[in-house]
Amino acid sequence: MPLPIPTHLELPSAREAELHAAFWEQMRSIPRGEKIQNCIQCGTCTGTCPVSYLMDITPRQIVALFRAGYLEEILHSRAIWICASCYACRVRCPSGIYVTDMMYALKRIAISRRIYPPKFPVYALSRSFISNIYKYGRNFEMGLAVKYLLIASPLKLLSNAVFGLTMIRKGRIAIRPTTIKRIHEVRAIIDRANQLEAEGA
Amino acid sequence: MEYAYYPGCSLEHTGKPYDLSLREIFKTLGVTLREIEDWNCCGATMYMSVDKIVGFAVSARILAQAQNMGCDICAPCSSCYTTLRKTNRHITWNEHSRRIINEALKAANLVYDKMVDVRHPLDILVNDVTLPKIAAAAPNSLGGLKVAPYYGCMIVRPVHHFDDMDDPDTMDRLLGALGADVVEFPDKVRCCGGMLMTTYEEIALNLNNHILSCAEDYGAQVIATVCPLCQMNLEAYQKQINERYNLNHHIPVVYFTQLVGLALGIDPVKLGLDTMLIDAGDLTVKPKTARVAV
Numbered sequence: 001m002p003l004p005i006p007t008h009l010e011l012p013s014a015r016e017a018e019l020h021a022a023f024w025e026q027m028r029s030i031p032r033g034e035k036i037q038n039c040i041q042c043g044t045c046t047g048t049c050p051v052s053y054l055m056d057i058t059p060r061q062i063v064a065l066f067r068a069g070y071l072e073e074i075l076h077s078r079a080i081w082i083c084a085s086c087y088a089c090r091v092r093c094p095s096g097i098y099v100t101d102m103m104y105a106l107k108r109i110a111i112s113r114r115i116y117p118p119k120f121p122v123y124a125l126s127r128s129f130i131s132n133i134y135k136y137g138r139n140f141e142m143g144l145a146v147k148y149l150l151i152a153s154p155l156k157l158l159s160n161a162v163f164g165l166t167m168i169r170k171g172r173i174a175i176r177p178t179t180i181k182r183i184h185e186v187r188a189i190i191d192r193a194n195q196l197e198a199e200g201a
Numbered sequence: 202m203e204y205a206y207y208p209g210c211s212l213e214h215t216g217k218p219y220d221l222s223l224r225e226i227f228k229t230l231g232v233t234l235r236e237i238e239d240w241n242c243c244g245a246t247m248y249m250s251v252d253k254i255v256g257f258a259v260s261a262r263i264l265a266q267a268q269n270m271g272c273d274i275c276a277p278c279s280s281c282y283t284t285l286r287k288t289n290r291h292i293t294w295n296e297h298s299r300r301i302i303n304e305a306l307k308a309a310n311l312v313y314d315k316m317v318d319v320r321h322p323l324d325i326l327v328n329d330v331t332l333p334k335i336a337a338a339a340p341n342s343l344g345g346l347k348v349a350p351y352y353g354c355m356i357v358r359p360v361h362h363f364d365d366m367d368d369p370d371t372m373d374r375l376l377g378a379l380g381a382d383v384v385e386f387p388d389k390v391r392c393c394g395g396m397l398m399t400t401y402e403e404i405a406l407n408l409n410n411h412i413l414s415c416a417e418d419y420g421a422q423v424i425a426t427v428c429p430l431c432q433m434n435l436e437a438y439q440k441q442i443n444e445r446y447n448l449n450h451h452i453p454v455v456y457f458t459q460l461v462g463l464a465l466g467i468d469p470v471k472l473g474l475d476t477m478l479i480d481a482g483d484l485t486v487k488p489k490t491a492r493v494a495v
Binding site: 029031050051054081082084085086087088090091098100104107108111120122125126127129130132133137138139141145148152163166167170171172173174178180181182184185186188189190191192193194196197 | 210211213214215217218239240241242244245246247248249250251252253254255256258259261262290291294295297298301302304305306307308309310311354355358359361366391392394395396397399400401404405408437476477478
């Protein structure tokens with residue numbers, strides 16, 4: 001990925017400064033989040049990651065790019081969406097950095113700013129997952145899969161239909177969502193937590 | 202022995218055999234599971250990707266209900282297990298998180314001010330019920346069945362609460378005590394890709410191919426899992442993996458609780474073994490001929 005070499009006399013753009021502040025806010029909300037400053041660029045995170053070989057930028061490079069003022073580029077990468085959250089990097093990092101939680105922090109910033117790599121609508125999955133919780137209180141696996149495939153790759157709906165039918169026959173998938181009895185409690189908790197966050201409580 | 206049971210969404214449907222077999226073996230072993238009434242989704246890894254504090258507040262509803270029941274939580278799904286434990290960690294670590302979460306719970310007339318421990322059934326079986334007691338309760342032996350114990354990620358990482366993070370052996374010891382021939386399995390904690398099977402199938406097929414091949418190379422006849430998502434990824438996609446890589450994987454992937462249930466002499470149908478996608482019906486289980494000292 002060819003990036004311009006930053007000139008050290010230049011201040012970061014207003015956009016980069018804003019993203020930088022948002023990123024720090026996220027990292028401070030994670031236990032030991034500030035430890036990202038202790039990164040020694042050893043690459044252990046990348047080495048232990050089972051999927052780093054498919055990432056456009058690796059976990060080690062993410063920290064390096066952040067330091068150099070390229071958060072915008074990080075947010076546009078596929079890497080943060082490829083992370084499967086297996087925590088291998090997190091338990092291996094010699095500097096005790098919570099790399100997996102850093103990936104979540106980046107996902108949150110990207111989702112809140114609607115920055116996604118092209119043709120990769122993972123956000124759609126996350127969004128319908130959480131809207132299911134608000135609607136029903138529980139996850140609705142089939143609804144989620146169908147909704148996701150409709151956006152991501154409608155052609156796959158056909159090939160997955162056979163699998164879906166097998167699962168229905170085996171009694172291992174529900175065709176209708178279950179709504180919990182006291183769904184009002186879940187909604188009240190979500191609404192109140194959102195409100196408190198918006199107020200910056 | 203009593204636990205607040207949190208099955209989680211997967212165990213209602215895709216992981217139904219896990220739910221069935223877990224309830225059966227706990228009943229047989231005299232462990233009481235009281236299902237948390239009207240439980241909600243823990244938010245899983247998805248809520249964390251959108252909004253962390255709101256996600257933790259959602260999962261705190263489960264913890265608050267368990268607090269009222271006065272016992273530890275038993276959470277069989279690895280993702281629920283980690284999410285609930287992470288919520289606890291944030292509440293103890295950060296005053297700000299604790300305040301927002303508790304304010305939000307108040308909107309549902311709930312309080313969470315005592316820490317409820319979140320336990321995995323594998324931990325409960327081996328460390329609370331204990332191996333000698335389980336072996337003594339088993340009329341059958343797993344008869345040298347070659348099992349690859351697959352632990353996946355989230356019960357040993359990010360925090361290895363009850364086992365080693367590189368080479369866990371709790372399940373090895375449990376199944377070994379019941380007569381299984383537990384094979385060497387270097388991929389026992391390698392990631393199955395989790396949700397990548399939906400979002401980035403190519404990558405997940407590759408990851409699962411590694412794990413299946415490793416189990417087969419080391420002579421396993423069956424893979425035992427502890428997580429509904431791992432189980433699904435390893436079992437349901439063998440056909441796609443075979444087509445993609447021109448291979449012929451065909452290995453049953455069952456829940457460790459189903460194997461324990463067979464040793465305990467429970468009917469395979471009650472353990473949900475008839476609902477597996479790859480027939481696990483011919484797993485060899487023999488009546489014990491002699492008591493094996495553990």
